[in-house]
Amino acid sequence: MRLSPIVADLWRRTSLRIALAFATALVATLALAGLVALGMIRAQLAADRDQRLLDAHAEMVREFEADGEAGLRDAIAERLAAAADAPLTQLRGQDGTVLAGTPGDAEAPPGFSDLALGAGALRVYRAPAGPGDLILGDASDLIGEVGEIVVGAFGWAAVVVLIVALGGGALVARRVQGVVDRVDAAMARVAGGDLAARIPGARGGGELERLAGRINAALGRLEGLVEGMRQVSSDVAHDLRAPLNRLRLRLEAAQAGAVEGTPVAVELAAALEEAGRIDATFAALLRIAQVEAGARRDRFARLDLATVAARVAEAYAAVAEDAGQTLALDARPAPVTGDPELLTQALANLVENAIRHAGPGARVSVATAAGPGGAVLTIADDGPGIPEADRARVLGRFVRLERSRTTPGTGLGLTLVKAVADLHGVRLGLEDAGPGLRVRLSFPPP
Amino acid sequence: MRALRAAGRATPALFLTAVGGVDDRVEGLEAGADDYLTKPFAFSELLARVHALGRPQAVEQVKTLRVHDLELDLLARQARRGGVAIELLPKEFLLLEALMRSAGRVVTRTMLLERVWDFHFDPGTSVVETHVSRLRAKIDKPFDVPLLHTVKGAGYALHAPIPDRG
Numbered sequence: 001m002r003l004s005p006i007v008a009d010l011w012r013r014t015s016l017r018i019a020l021a022f023a024t025a026l027v028a029t030l031a032l033a034g035l036v037a038l039g040m041i042r043a044q045l046a047a048d049r050d051q052r053l054l055d056a057h058a059e060m061v062r063e064f065e066a067d068g069e070a071g072l073r074d075a076i077a078e079r080l081a082a083a084a085d086a087p088l089t090q091l092r093g094q095d096g097t098v099l100a101g102t103p104g105d106a107e108a109p110p111g112f113s114d115l116a117l118g119a120g121a122l123r124v125y126r127a128p129a130g131p132g133d134l135i136l137g138d139a140s141d142l143i144g145e146v147g148e149i150v151v152g153a154f155g156w157a158a159v160v161v162l163i164v165a166l167g168g169g170a171l172v173a174r175r176v177q178g179v180v181d182r183v184d185a186a187m188a189r190v191a192g193g194d195l196a197a198r199i200p201g202a203r204g205g206g207e208l209e210r211l212a213g214r215i216n217a218a219l220g221r222l223e224g225l226v227e228g229m230r231q232v233s234s235d236v237a238h239d240l241r242a243p244l245n246r247l248r249l250r251l252e253a254a255q256a257g258a259v260e261g262t263p264v265a266v267e268l269a270a271a272l273e274e275a276g277r278i279d280a281t282f283a284a285l286l287r288i289a290q291v292e293a294g295a296r297r298d299r300f301a302r303l304d305l306a307t308v309a310a311r312v313a314e315a316y317a318a319v320a321e322d323a324g325q326t327l328a329l330d331a332r333p334a335p336v337t338g339d340p341e342l343l344t345q346a347l348a349n350l351v352e353n354a355i356r357h358a359g360p361g362a363r364v365s366v367a368t369a370a371g372p373g374g375a376v377l378t379i380a381d382d383g384p385g386i387p388e389a390d391r392a393r394v395l396g397r398f399v400r401l402e403r404s405r406t407t408p409g410t411g412l413g414l415t416l417v418k419a420v421a422d423l424h425g426v427r428l429g430l431e432d433a434g435p436g437l438r439v440r441l442s443f444p445p446p
Numbered sequence: 447m448r449a450l451r452a453a454g455r456a457t458p459a460l461f462l463t464a465v466g467g468v469d470d471r472v473e474g475l476e477a478g479a480d481d482y483l484t485k486p487f488a489f490s491e492l493l494a495r496v497h498a499l500g501r502p503q504a505v506e507q508v509k510t511l512r513v514h515d516l517e518l519d520l521l522a523r524q525a526r527r528g529g530v531a532i533e534l535l536p537k538e539f540l541l542l543e544a545l546m547r548s549a550g551r552v553v554t555r556t557m558l559l560e561r562v563w564d565f566h567f568d569p570g571t572s573v574v575e576t577h578v579s580r581l582r583a584k585i586d587k588p589f590d591v592p593l594l595h596t597v598k599g600a601g602y603a604l605h606a607p608i609p610d611r612g
Binding site: 265269272276279280283287311314315316318319322341344345348349352 | 488537563564565566568569572573577579580598
């Protein structure tokens with residue numbers, strides 16, 4: 001009773017069923033091969049026996065032709081003496097009397113025939129020789145013996161094949177089942193929400209291990225993505241609470257003003273402005289998400305970075321001037337493949353950053369050039385720059401350095417630049433311009 | 447949309463949609479839409495754009511735009527106010543043209559960014575403000591009556607002075 005669940009479990013395992021089916025097919029094939037072999041051996045042995053009888057008869061006929069009836073009698077006696085079990089050798093006259101050889105009057109038709117002889121069978125050949133008919137018998141039971149040997153051999157072979165096939169099948173089944181069980185357990189954990197679950201023992205060269213490795217890699221990617229999403233949502237929630245709170249304060253002030261009858265236009269305008277900033281943050285987040293999803297790559301076209309740089313520089317020259325800065329442009333032809341709108345926005349973000357953080361009197365420069373390794377776009381300023389320790393960090397969402405906490409901005413500008421750079425296969429480098437910051441976008445070779 | 451245009455209807459149309467890619471926008475405009483606005487949007491933005499669509503189509507053929515004593519010669523690319531010629535940079539000219547074509551109506555920052563700079567994103571800094579203030583210095587400052595007005599929280603409007611209205 002305790003075994004039956006195990007058996008049922010075993011039976012459910014596909015690999016074991018396959019092994020069983022395989023073993024059955026092997027044994028059936030073996031049996032068929034045995035039958036065919038047996039048939040062929042039997043036919044050959046029977047043909048050999050008949051040939052021996054024909055040869056013996058021909059020999060006696062030759063003896064008779066050489067030495068007459070005496071020669072024939074000698075030959076008969078010789079045949080009877082040679083074989084230990086004294087096979088039937090008889091010369092019968094035309095009238096049916098036994099002239100020489102084995103006594104007895106067993107009926108034997110001319111040609112080949114089979115006679116029952118005790119437990120065995122006797123192959124008999126009757127043909128004319130000398131004064132009458134020569135009846136020759138062969139009692140050798142080689143055919144039966146060989147048949148037994150063949151059947152026995154094939155039977156044992158079948159047993160061995162069955163054991164090996166079942167044992168091997170069970171081994172294979174256990175191995176496959178082991179991996180399948182591990183995959184099953186891991187996926188059950190994943191389905192339960194544990195994205196950190198991995199399939200153990202996924203190393204090795206086998207295809208099952210490779211499959212497990214692939215599943216692990218996919219799980220790793222999934223976990224990373226989900227973790228990223230969690231991070232983004234918590235960042236968004238965290239960073240939008242502050243402006244929402246400010247918005248609420250403004251609205252509360254306006255409400256209070258409305259109750260007291262004091263003008264509320266200033267508070268409402270400030271509230272609108274705050275709402276606009278929140279909207280801008282969401283727009284930037286959406287844009288980044290869209291770019292990071294890579295959905296825009298089908299819009300790539302050949303374009304000249306110099307044109308993009310010129311457009312942005314034209315838009316920002318006056319802004320820089322009002323901030324007491326200069327914006328210099330050194331636009332040399334730099335053909336690339338990309339999304340012109342995204343590249344414009346990325347460059348605009350970088351120029352804006354430079355203007356915003358470099359301080360009054362700073363010189364901001366935008367340059368494009370075509371190099372042997374691919375086009376390069378650089379934006380440099382001679383402001384305070386970014387400390388080396390912070391350079392990788394500022395590309396993240398909502399990261400704003402302590403120094404620039406008070407300046408306007410969403411903290412998403414460089415995140416978008418990074419996303420656009422990644423989409424274009426661009427290496428984004430933040431360097432020390434000594435003093436200041438130099439951002440270098442190195443495009444892949446055309 | 448295509449069917450409507452194929453039937454020869456010139457009814458102004460604005461696509462209001464959550465699909466905001468450049469391709470989708472280009473496709474919409476090519477199909478015959480006059481404007482394209484993606485969600486989420488501010489109501490003031492939609493209002494300004496609908497107002498802009500409502501203008502008489504004949505304005506397109508006008509060679510000179512006029513608001514009060516301000517004139518913009520689109521062919522000679524010349525601006526004059528009260529007979530005095532005003533030197534404008536190319537972007538300032540485009541900015542003034544956009545404002546004058548929608549004279550008396552609010553033009554939002556986003557609309558100006560699209561029409562003057564072809565920027566289909568919102569730069570955080572004051573590209574529009576800077577240029578508007580420079581334009582204002584040229585067309586309003588030397589004169590008694592201001593024509594270019596800031597509409598708080600919405601955008602800008604260019605209009606002749608109206609008594610009792612700010």
